[in-house]
Amino acid sequence: MDDYLLLRYRCQFPKKVKVMDWDKLRIFHAVADAGSLTHAGEQLHLSQSAVSRQVRALEESLNATLFHRHARGLILTEQGELLFDATRAMMKRLDAATARIRDSEEEVFGDLRVTTTTGFGTLWLAPRLPKLYEKYPDLKIDLMLEERVLDLPMREADVAIRMKEPSQADLIRKRLMSVHMCLYATQSYLDAHGEPSSLEDMSAHRLICQNPRSAQVGAGAMLVNELMTNDISSLLTVNNYFGVLQGVLNDLGIGVLPDYLIRDFPQLVRVLPEVQSVEVPVFLAYPEELRHSKRIAAFRDFVQDEIISYRKTVKEQAVS
Structure with missing residues (x-):
């Protein structure tokens, strides 16, 4: 007390x-x-x-x-x-x-509370967790997806993946990668409606995005606000990127989505490649007191390996 x-x-x-x-x-x-x-x-x-x-x-x-x-x-x-x-x-x-x-010196087991944003958690992290469970079947992961930043030193979560650098001094943090918000559509949508060659052409297309007033990274909201100045006639807003993705995949329009999706959804086509948000840094963070936790180390190494694999695939796709 x-x-x-x-x-x-x-x-x-x-x-x-x-x-x-x-x-x-x-x-x-x-x-x-x-x-x-x-x-x-x-x-x-x-x-x-x-x-x-x-x-x-x-x-x-x-x-x-x-x-x-x-x-x-x-x-x-x-x-x-x-x-x-x-x-x-x-x-x-x-x-x-x-x-x-309970952290064993040789085994990885027990509860691990992971927090990140709804978009990153549903679209990037969750689909990769089978690999982590395959290696460490005794882990019990509680995945907490929300835009609110949980207090790690107060143990609201054990480890976080955040879309900005943590400000608290008593956290261990590691920069994982950078993300940009970009415009995407399916090839079938572009075949049916044409591909815009400038921002002014967006007025002829339905824009799918998060509402700029909803909880999201500031870079995404700034890009959406910029797009809105181009006399968008048809609009679909969703309160998370998973919903935006579903709209795009179902040929409803051109969506504002994070570029980390390109590996897992090769059917997405980049529209107006010169249009993107400012850089969004992605950090992994956990409390100093968990520095020697085997569960934290296992999760950290897993995420870093997946990031390396992601970068390699993106480079290969860019070359091809």
């Missing part, structure tokens, strides 16, 4: 912190997280009455009410929220310690 939380505890629960035992805190945390005595009991393999007794005992030891009880479940009181903040921080620290302890 950090000094700030401990100070608040002493103000809220004077002289009571020392009598709290771990079992009661663990049970309280499970109840607060589940919002139900029954669900917490199922997770802890305890009866509802046993869970209820432990919660009441903790409330008595603190001389405080931790939950508002009503027919639909339990709601934390202000003091309950304070305690839950502390137990949540404790659980994250325990998870980090457990992960480090």
Whole structure:
């Protein structure tokens, strides 16, 4: 428990912190997280009455009410929220310690929480994971795809692939590659509708892109805004690149997509090659405390090998 939380505890629960035992805190945390005595009991393999007794005992030891009880479940009181903040921080620290302890010196196994953007995760990373599982079948990967940047030092995830350089100083980071947002269509679409030779010609085509106001890399939003100035008459916006790709593959129009797709989707044809976004750097990052984690090392090496393979294929395609 950090000094700030401990100070608040002493103000809220004077002289009571020392009598709290771990079992009661663990049970309280499970109840607060589940919002139900029954669900917490199922997770802890305890009866509802046993869970209820432990919660009441903790409330008595603190001389405080931790939950508002009503027919639909339990709601934390202000003091309950304070305690839950502390137990949540404790659980994250325990998870980090457990992960480090369980990392074998010779084997790769256990839970690995990976976070990246929805587009990169669905279109580049997920299709390659079978190779990682083939080599390390005992890994349990939790792939968290969202545009929000998760806090790695606070163990919201173990490792991240981000579309910008991490700013936190206590992270190990490695630049993987650079990405540009470009215009793509299928050959069948171009055969039917013609291929634009300038940005002005885009007014005769349907543009498929992410909404510039949706969460995405800034370079993509800037390119879309530039394209919108060319009197686009027909438009399809989607809130992620997977949807944009599906629109393009189904001949709906010309789409704004990341260039890392070209290897896996050779049916895509680059349109207006001189038009592209500014460079988007791609970084892999993980907490300093996981420097010696075998799971992290296995994932890092896997991604780097796939990047090398990707670059080789792109060069070969460019030559041919």
